[in-house]
Amino acid sequence: MQRIIIIAGPSGVGKTTVSKYLTEKYNIPRVVTHTTRPMREGEVPGKSYYFETDESFKKLHFFEHVKYGEYQYGSSKEALDKAWTKNDLVSLIIETDGVKSYLEKLGQQVYFIYLTVSDFSVLKKRLLGRGDKVSEIDKRLNSYEFKRDLHLSDELAKKAHVLNNDNWEEVAKELDTIVKELED
Numbered sequence: 272m273q274r275i276i277i278i279a280g281p282s283g284v285g286k287t288t289v290s291k292y293l294t295e296k297y298n299i300p301r302v303v304t305h306t307t308r309p310m311r312e313g314e315v316p317g318k319s320y321y322f323e324t325d326e327s328f329k330k331l332h333f334f335e336h337v338k339y340g341e342y343q344y345g346s347s348k349e350a351l352d353k354a355w356t357k358n359d360l361v362s363l364i365i366e367t368d369g370v371k372s373y374l375e376k377l378g379q380q381v382y383f384i385y386l387t388v389s390d391f392s393v394l395k396k397r398l399l400g401r402g403d404k405v406s407e408i409d410k411r412l413n414s415y416e417f418k419r420d421l422h423l424s425d426e427l428a429k430k431a432h433v434l435n436n437d438n439w440e441e442v443a444k445e446l447d448t449i450v451k452e453l454e455d
């Protein structure tokens with residue numbers, strides 16, 4: 272069965288780190304999504320995101336799309352199908368409203384991982400350590416979407432596999448178990 276590991280959680284919690292691990296260790300491709308936000312240092316167009324203008328974003332046909340802070344983000348069924356041509360198991364990083372759309376449309380094909388940390392103050396430190404601009408971090412941490420994604424709604428909590436990413440080595444072990452279960 273074709274399946275999708277959806278990774279959500281607040282900014283800086285480690286979603287991209289998880290997705291990279293799955294790609295590098297298990298050849299699980301990530302579904303590339305579209306955004307109008309500026310590229311960060313180290314990001315690669317077409318790999319990290321498809322970077323769009325407001326005009327080009329409007330012309331795309333999305334499976335789901337959202338506004339997060341001041342920018343637009345969206346994912347397409349075409350990108351999902353493209354990733355599924357590479358592997359029956361793929362990953363996708365989205366915020367929690369997008370998770371609801373995928374759960375409604377793809378049901379049992381979705382394995383939903385929600386990442387969290389015990390102390391939210393580490394998130395700012397991680398974003399600073401990643402090299403994000405301080406002004407961008409402050410905008411992000413004050414956004415409605417960031418605050419919302421610090422916790423799961425009751426509805427999503429029923430569907431989530433919650434991983435605590437205080438310690439990367441422990442998360443990596445949990446991911447190994449999850450992949451084994453999904454690939455069997």
Ligand SMILES: Nc1ncnc2c1ncn2[C@@H]1O[C@H](COP(=O)(O)OP(=O)(O)OP(=O)(O)O)[C@@H](O)[C@H]1O
Nearest residue numbers: 282283284285286287288397400401436437438439
């Ligand atoms: N367990 C961990 N301990 C310490 N640092 C970590 C851990 N996991 C990830 N990091 C680091 O934290 C930073 C943020 O991680 P990452 O980019 O994966 O977060 P994200 O959830 O994808 O954030 P965003 O939503 O803002 O893109 C990176 O520099 C990453 O290397």
Ligand SMILES: Nc1nc2c(ncn2[C@@H]2O[C@H](COP(=O)(O)O)[C@@H](O)[C@H]2O)c(=O)[nH]1
Nearest residue numbers: 304305337339344345346364365366368369
């Ligand atoms: N619903 C969707 N959310 C998306 C998509 N692509 C990314 N995201 C989420 O947006 C925020 C901000 O991302 P960042 O790269 O600027 O830190 C984050 O929670 C992503 O998971 C998408 O296509 N749909």
